[in-house]
Amino acid sequence: MPEAVVTMDGWYCLHDFRTVNWTAWKQANSEEREQAINEFQQLIGKWEDTEKSKQGSHALYTVVGQKADFMMMILRPTMEELNEIETVFNKSKLAEFTSKEYSYVSVVELSNYMGNADENDPEIQGRLKPILPKWNHICFYPMDKRRQGNDNWYVLEKDERAKLMYAHGMTGRQYAGKIRQFITGSIGLDDWEWGVTLFAHDVLQFKKLVYEMRFDEVTSRYGDFGSFYIGNLLKTEEVPQFLHV
Numbered sequence: 006m007p008e009a010v011v012t013m014d015g016w017y018c019l020h021d022f023r024t025v026n027w028t029a030w031k032q033a034n035s036e037e038r039e040q041a042i043n044e045f046q047q048l049i050g051k052w053e054d055t056e057k058s059k060q061g062s063h064a065l066y067t068v069v070g071q072k073a074d075f076m077m078m079i080l081r082p083t084m085e086e087l088n089e090i091e092t093v094f095n096k097s098k099l100a101e102f103t104s105k106e107y108s109y110v111s112v113v114e115l116s117n118y119m120g121n122a123d124e125n126d127p128e129i130q131g132r133l134k135p136i137l138p139k140w141n142h143i144c145f146y147p148m149d150k151r152r153q154g155n156d157n158w159y160v161l162e163k164d165e166r167a168k169l170m171y172a173h174g175m176t177g178r179q180y181a182g183k184i185r186q187f188i189t190g191s192i193g194l195d196d197w198e199w200g201v202t203l204f205a206h207d208v209l210q211f212k213k214l215v216y217e218m219r220f221d222e223v224t225s226r227y228g229d230f231g232s233f234y235i236g237n238l239l240k241t242e243e244v245p246q247f248l249h250v
């Protein structure tokens with residue numbers, strides 16, 4: 006039987022996508038809107054404090070296209086904290102004007118194919134508990150490794166999988182400084198096997214990287230993908246402008 010890889014797992018992760026009901030938002034009076042915006046900014050302020058004390062991290066992006074209007078990506082040490090954050094948002098004034106579009110629950114994951122990584126190494130700890138970059142663009146999509154006929158990732162021996170992952174890593178390394186990738190594992194946690202979250206300064210680099218990877222065997226033979234979500238950075242101070250009507 007092929008050997009499973011022992012993963013190293015870090016902070017839990019919630020991707021939370023919301024759509025604004027602009028009609029209801031426009032009908033609200035200006036005090037209500039101001040209250041909703043202030044409360045949301047205070048909430049983000051708390052996330053910023055948590056990030057400063059390295060107890061978690063977050064990213065806030067507007068979403069381009071009709072899949073949602075904005076997304077919150079939250080990293081925390083426990084699943085309970087993720088749940089608390091979404092509940093606080095759900096009880097907020099702004100939530101009265103938004104609908105839940107999609108969410109994804111996972112955990113920051115590093116696979117240790119070479120078997121030589123030391124989980125206590127500060128560099129590895131930094132990757133398991135990362136501070137998310139506030140780069141201009143985000144790209145999120147869930148994915149599976151295929152299990153179909155001759156293309157079944159889960160019957161490949163570990164050495165073979167390690168070789169394919171190595172080639173994958175080599176393609177990715179060419180994008181150093183242009184793209185930062187965060188792989189979150191979600192087997193047993195959500196509907197797909199992994200979440201892929203990419204950050205870039207230049208949005209076109211997502212297309213170039215994802216296209217180039219389509220030719221890596223690990224993707225061409227074994228990659229199955231869900232919906233793609235693309236977004237632009239929403240800074241805390243830009244929230245009032247984004248919500249201005």
Ligand code: VOV
Nearest residue numbers: 114115116174177178180184186188199201215218219224
């Ligand atoms: C900047 C781009 C980039 C780079 C450098 C990179 C490197 C690496 C390395 C070195 C490793 C293995 C060790 C680890 O760190 O886990 C991985 C692991 C993984 N990757 Fe990756 N990946 C990138 C980018 C990158 C993308 C764009 C995708 C989506 C695939 C695509 O075709 O759309 C992806 C997927 C994954 C997955 C699902 C895993 C876990 C697979 C498993 O079976 O465990 N990844 N990845």
